[in-house]
Amino acid sequence: MRLSCKILFVSIVSFLSTAFSHVPTAVAQASPVDKLVAVSPDDVLCLFATSGGDTIKPEFDKSIIGRFFRDPAIQPFVEFVKQWLQPEIKREMSDAVWNFVNLVSTRPVIAGVAQKNSLVDVPFYGFAIVDAGPRKSEIASALDRVEALATEEDIVSFKIESLPVRGFKVSDDVLLYWGWAGDILFFSINDDVGFSLKHLQGNNRRSTPAYLRNLPGSCDVFAAHIDIRKILSLVETVVRNEGAETEFAPFKTFIETLGLDNLKTFTFRTGFDRSDLVFDSLLESPPPRKGMQANFRTIDIEFFDMVDPCAMTVTALGCDIAGVYDRVMKAIESAMGDDFARVEEKIADIEAEAKIKIRDGLLESLDDEVLLYGLGPAIRAQCPQGGTVAIAKLKDAQLWESTLTALGEFLAEKSEGVVQIGSQNHGNNTFHIWVIAPLAMTNVIPSWTVTDGKFIFALNPPLLRHSIEMMNSDNPSIRTTAGFKNISATLPDNLVSLKYTNSKAQFDQMMIGIQQYWPLVAMTAKKQGWTIPPMPLNLSHISKDMGYSYGYSWFDTKGLHSHYRGNFIGPDLEGIAVGALGMGILMPALARVRQLAFRMTSATNLSGIGQAIRFYSEQHNNKFPSNLQELVEKAKLSPKALESKMKPEDFQGPSYIYIAGQDLSMYPGNFVAFENPSFCTEGVNVLHLDGHVEWMKPDMFMQELEATYQRLGRPTPDIQFKSP
16 A cells, blocks of 8 residues: 555656646746746756646637537547546546546646755755645645545655645655645655745745746746756766766767757747647757757748749758768767777768769758748649649759769669659750659659759659749749738748748648548448548538648747747648658667667666675675675665666576676786676676776677686686677
């Protein structure tokens, strides 16, 4: 019972921290979040907040999203989801906890993590604050019912900062408590001094912190603040105190190479304003811009003159793609060290085989602005299928065309007939057409050309022809539409991205697509026992009020700002594509950093093992333990220290191999314990007799391991590294 009650209360704190974090601000009035953040602790590392259902619901009901949600045709689906989810949620918590969580979610809530003033034990603590307001009696009563789940021995009463609180120990060192300060309900974990309560009483209250005042807000569905610089500084301090600077150095270099060490904070607010959802954010970074941010470029709004006025969505981005590539490759090199040579060799092999240059061909020939737009089907007779168009400025059009042509020929050669390359002359332009058999069956035939110093790509030749006609005519463009003119009047300087969407057209197009697949969906649902209408819902009475959506980003002396206003409904294909491209570039680097972090954690484990061995030796006449498990039983070593994060989940052997039968009088360079090479390829962490931990590559490791066993007068065991 004691354990289950603790889990319930920890779950409550976790819920308050994350319950609203999945929602992507709004206008001039003060938000309930502003009032509540004013009583939050100092030295916040991260903070998440919401105005609560009582404030959000009236504004939500007026929005396009709310109108869809409340539509009688949609409500059966909403009720079905509730009936499906609620039993699953209630199965994980009692009715008392469920009712308490529901009540709390109606009120303004903030939750987060803050830094302690000292590095004693865990250097941070968690907190959650609820403005109960007129619901205080209901919430207090619900909290009493939750407390009743525990026995009298579980929960104790005491005072912190003169406030009466109730709580219990989550572990021997971590305290969780809760209490009231007027109408404010607070929770705190790992804060036995009361740092989180400093501003909850009387004259100690302060004004809203500057980081939140930088962004407008009224009905905050969700607001968040992350102090990137403090978090990195805290991590570095902990690493230094643990003596793990060497292992941390590659990660630090990686961060600096990407320019992330120049970032200060990230703050955003999201809420409703009339029918729209509004989002504002600030990534605070003082000038001069460095790392990845230095590659952003100001876009030219006249670039939009090439876009068809009937386009459903259009996005422009100013970015030095070659610079991004260089920065990412440097970051990977900083993380991999000498092993980066293998990456360069692989790239060189691909370039030689394809007869192209990636950096000095494709990327070098691109200029700093790219534009994408989507045209719906049946909009233009010239291109009835519609599709997506991409336009990019070129620094070297001839180099780009020759490189892309060579790439196409390489793909065709390797595809065994799946890809066929052809060309057609249209006036002064040569259309390069890549017929990819599976896509061609759906009338998707990628086509491109180079004209007037620009690269033009379209999903089919008729759309390519139409896009060129738009470029070379005086016909109206997207900039002449009323919606685009309206947003253009308020755009800031130093714009680095801009997206404009005809939300009604996009939604209507999405519904047409749904109609094509709805019978199949209905049939599948019926087999699962779900009853849904045989035909898609008609929501045109709501979509007619949609209008347009837009979002943009810009730099000023504070950093990178972003703003969005719209209904937030409909597919964002360009965002998905750009995100996928970015992840494709960054995933190798991120995966490498993750591996390095695991390596550093493993080294810390071995360092702890070394300290435990010395402690054991002092208690047992200078003798070392016969095995590592003895350190858990007799030297207070945590069992987690014997598990390496490098070890795969399905690996059955030990994380660390121990060489028993040694003592401190022996050669200080002897191996004492090392990571199991059976699940490692690049090398292993090794604990030496003198207590230092070293990362060693396979060849050096095998030489030093053999030398250790020779000094001990024993045969070297058969140890094999995992094959790459």
